[in-house]
Amino acid sequence: MASLQAPMYAHMRSGQNISLAESVPPEIMHMIDPYWYQWPPMEPMWFGIIGFVITVLGIMSLSGNFIVMYIFTSSKALRTPSNMFVVNLAFSDFCMMFTMFPPVVLNGFYGTWIMGPFMCELYGLFGSLFGCVSIWSMTLIAYDRYCVIVKGMARKPLTVTSAVVRLLIVWLICGIWALLPLFGWNRYVPEGNMTACGTDYFAKDWWNRSYIIVYSMWVYFTPLLTIIFSYYHIMKAVAAHEKAMREQAKKMNVASLRNSEADKSKAIEIKLAKVALTTIALWFFAWTPYTIINYSGIFESMHLSPLSTICGSVFAKANAVCNPIVYGLSHPRYKLVLKEKMPCLACGKEEPVTDSRTMATTEISESAA
Ligand SMILES: CC1=C(/C=C/C(C)=C/C=C\C(C)=C\C=O)C(C)(C)CCC1
Numbered sequence: 164m165a166s167l168q169a170p171m172y173a174h175m176r177s178g179q180n181i182s183l184a185e186s187v188p189p190e191i192m193h194m195i196d197p198y199w200y201q202w203p204p205m206e207p208m209w210f211g212i213i214g215f216v217i218t219v220l221g222i223m224s225l226s227g228n229f230i231v232m233y234i235f236t237s238s239k240a241l242r243t244p245s246n247m248f249v250v251n252l253a254f255s256d257f258c259m260m261f262t263m264f265p266p267v268v269l270n271g272f273y274g275t276w277i278m279g280p281f282m283c284e285l286y287g288l289f290g291s292l293f294g295c296v297s298i299w300s301m302t303l304i305a306y307d308r309y310c311v312i313v314k315g316m317a318r319k320p321l322t323v324t325s326a327v328v329r330l331l332i333v334w335l336i337c338g339i340w341a342l343l344p345l346f347g348w349n350r351y352v353p354e355g356n357m358t359a360c361g362t363d364y365f366a367k368d369w370w371n372r373s374y375i376i377v378y379s380m381w382v383y384f385t386p387l388l389t390i391i392f393s394y395y396h397i398m399k400a401v402a403a404h405e406k407a408m409r410e411q412a413k414k415m416n417v418a419s420l421r422n423s424e425a426d427k428s429k430a431i432e433i434k435l436a437k438v439a440l441t442t443i444a445l446w447f448f449a450w451t452p453y454t455i456i457n458y459s460g461i462f463e464s465m466h467l468s469p470l471s472t473i474c475g476s477v478f479a480k481a482n483a484v485c486n487p488i489v490y491g492l493s494h495p496r497y498k499l500v501l502k503e504k505m506p507c508l509a510c511g512k513e514e515p516v517t518d519s520r521t522m523a524t525t526e527i528s529e530s531a532a
Contacts, residue, residue, distance in 0.1 A: 181203075181204065182199065182200045182201065182202060182203060182204070183199050183200075183202040183203060183204050183205065183356070183357060183469055184196075184197070184199035184200040184202075185200070186204045186274065186275045186357060187275050187276055187353060187357050188275070188276075188277060188279075190279060190280060191276055191279065191280050191283065191353065194280060194283065194350075194352040194353060195352065195353060195357075196352065196363065196365040196366075197365075198365045198467075199357075199469070202468070202469050204274070204275075205274075205356040205469050205470065207274065209356065209470060210271040210272070210274055210356065210358065211271075213267065213271055213356070213358070213473060213474075213477060214267070214268045214271040214272065216477060217263075217264050217267045217268060217271075217477055217480070218264065218268055220260070220264070220477075220480065220481055220483075220484050221260045221263075221264030221265075221268075223484045224256060224257070224259070224260040224264075224480075224483040224484045224487075225257060225260050225261060225264075227484065227487035227488065228253040228254070228256045228257035228260075228483070228486075228487050229253075229257060230487065230501070230505070230508065231249070231250070231253040231487045231497075232250055232253045232254060232257065233504075234497055234500050234501055234504065235249055235250045235253070235497070236250060237500075237504070238496070238500040240496055240500070241496055241497065241500060244321040244322055244323050244325070244326040245304075245307050245311075245321055245326070247323070247326040247327070247330065248300050248303045248304045248307060248326065248329075248330070249300075249304065251296070251300045251330050251333075252297055252300035252301060252304070252486055253486070253487060255293045255296040255297045255300060256293070256297055256482075256483035256484075256486055256487070257483075258289070258293050259289070259290070259293035259294065259297065259480060259483045260480065260483050260484075262286070262289040262290075262293070263286070263289065263290060263359075263480050264480075266278060266282070266286055266358075266359075267358055267359055267477070270357075270358035270359075271356075271358045274358075275357045275358065276353045276357050276358060276359075276360065283351060283352070283353055283360040284344075284345055284350075284351045284360070286351070286359070286360045287344065287351025287352075287360040287361050287362065288341045288342065288344070288345065288351065289341075290359075290360075290361060290476075290480075291337075291340065291341040291344075291361075291362070292337055292338060292340075292341035293483075294382070294450070294479065295333075295337035295340060295341065295381075295382045296333060296334060296337045297482065297483065297486070298382055298383070298386045298446065298450070299333040299337065299382075299386060300330075300333070301386065301390065301446060301486070302385075302386040302389050302390055303329055303330075303333070305389065305390045305393040305394060306389060306393050307321060308393060308397060309392075309393035309394075309396055309397055312397050312400050312401065313396045313397060313399075313400045336381070337382075340378055340381060340382065343374065343378075344362060344363075344374065348370070348371070348373075348374045349362050349363055349366065349371045349374035349375065350362075350363050350366075350371075351363070354472050354473070354476065355469050355470070355471075355472035355473030355474075355475075355476060356469045356470065356473045357469075358473065359473060359476050361457075361476060362374065362375055362378075362457065364456065364457045364458075364459075364460025364461050365460050365461075366461070372461040375457050375458070375460075375461055376461070379454060379457070379458075383450065383454055386446075387446075387447075390446070441489050445482060445485045445486075445489065446482065448478075448482075449478060449479050449481055449482030449485070450479050450482065452474075452475040452478050452479070453475045453476060453478065453479040455475070456471070456472050456475040456476075
C-alpha cells in the first residue's frame with residue numbers, strides 16, 4: 164500500500180503533464196493498461212462528487228438491506244422458502260456496498276488506487292461475485308413467481324432444501340467465475356479514474372476477451388432472458404385469469420363475481436405489472452452501462468473516458484440500493500412487520516394480507532411483492 168501521506172492528487176504530485184496512468188503508485192503500475200496513458204488525471208472535484216454519491220448510496224444500501232434482512236428473518240410469517248431468495252439478495256447487496264463503498268471513498272480521497280495490487284484484485288473479485296449473486300437472486304425470485312403464478316397447483320412446492328440448494332449452486336458458480344481472473348482468465352485491474360478495479364476490458368487477445376463474453380452470457384444474458392420469460396408468462400396468466408373472471412361474471416349477469424373483487428384483481432394486476440417492470444428496468448438500467456463499457460473495451464467500439472467508466476461502475480453498484488425498496492417495501496406482510504417493529508420507517512398504504520379471493524390470488528399478491 165502507498166504511504167499514507169496527506170492526499171496528493173496525481174497532477175500535483177510530479178509537476179504538470181503527467182497522465183492518469185502515471186498517477187498510480189509504482190507497485191500497481193504494471194496493472195495499468197496503456198490506454199489510460201492518453202488521459203490526464205481527473206479533476207479533484209470529480210473525486211469529491213463521486214465520493215459523495217457513493218457515500219449516500221452506501222449508507223442507503225447498507226441500512227436498507229440490513230432492515231430487509233432483519234424484517235424477513237425476524238418474522239415467522241416471512242420465513243418462507245421463497246423469501247430466502249429475497250434475504251439472499253439483500254445479503255449480497257449489503258456485501259456489495261460493504262466491500263465497494265469504503266475503498267472508492269478512501270482511494271477517491273487520495274485521488275488514485277492506494278490500496279495495492281492484492282486489494283485491487285480482491286475489490287474486483289467482490290464486485291463481480293456480489294453483482295453475479297444479486298442478479299441470480301433476482302432471477303430465482305422471478306422464476307419462483309413464474310412457478311407460483313403460471314404453474315399454480317401443478318408445480319412442486321418450493322421447499323427450504325430446494326431453495327438452499329439453488330442458492331448454494333448460485334454462490335458456487337458465481338464464486339468460480341469471480342475467482343477465474345485470479346487464475347489467469349482475464350485479470351482485475353484499476354479502471355476509470357483509478358479509484359476502482361474491474362476486469363481488464365482493454366486486453367487485446369482473445370483469451371482475455373473471451374472471459375468477458377462468456378461471463379456476460381452467464382451473468383447478464385441468461386438472467387435477462389429468464390426474467391423476461393418469467394414475467395411475460397406471469398402477465399399473460401394474470402390477464403387470462405382476469406378475462407375469465409369477467410366472462411364468468413357476464414354469464415351470470417352480474418357486474419362482478421364478488422363485490423369489489425374486480426377492484427382488487429385490478430390492483431393486483433397493476434401491482435404485478437409495476438413490480439415486474441420495475442425489477443427488470445432497474446436491473447437493466449444498473450448493469451447495462453457497465454456491460455456496454457466492458458464490450459466497448461474489448462471491441463474497441465467506443466472511446467471510453469475515465470469519467471464514463473467510473474460512472475458506469477458506480478451506477479452498477481447503485482442497483483444495491485434499489486432492490487430493498489422494490490422487493491422489500493412492496494411486500495404487504497413486510498410492510499406490516501416493518502410498521503410493527505420500526506413504525507418510524509413504515510410508509511405507504513397498508514394492504515390487506517389475507518384477501519377474500521382464492522388461495523391462488525393470495526399467492527399472486529404475495530409473490531408480486
Ligand atoms: C456482473 C456483470 C459483469 C461483470 C462484472 C465484473 C467483472 C465486475 C467486477 C468488478 C466491479 C467492482 C464492478 C463494479 O461495479 C459484466 C460481464 C460486465 C456483465 C454484466 C454483469
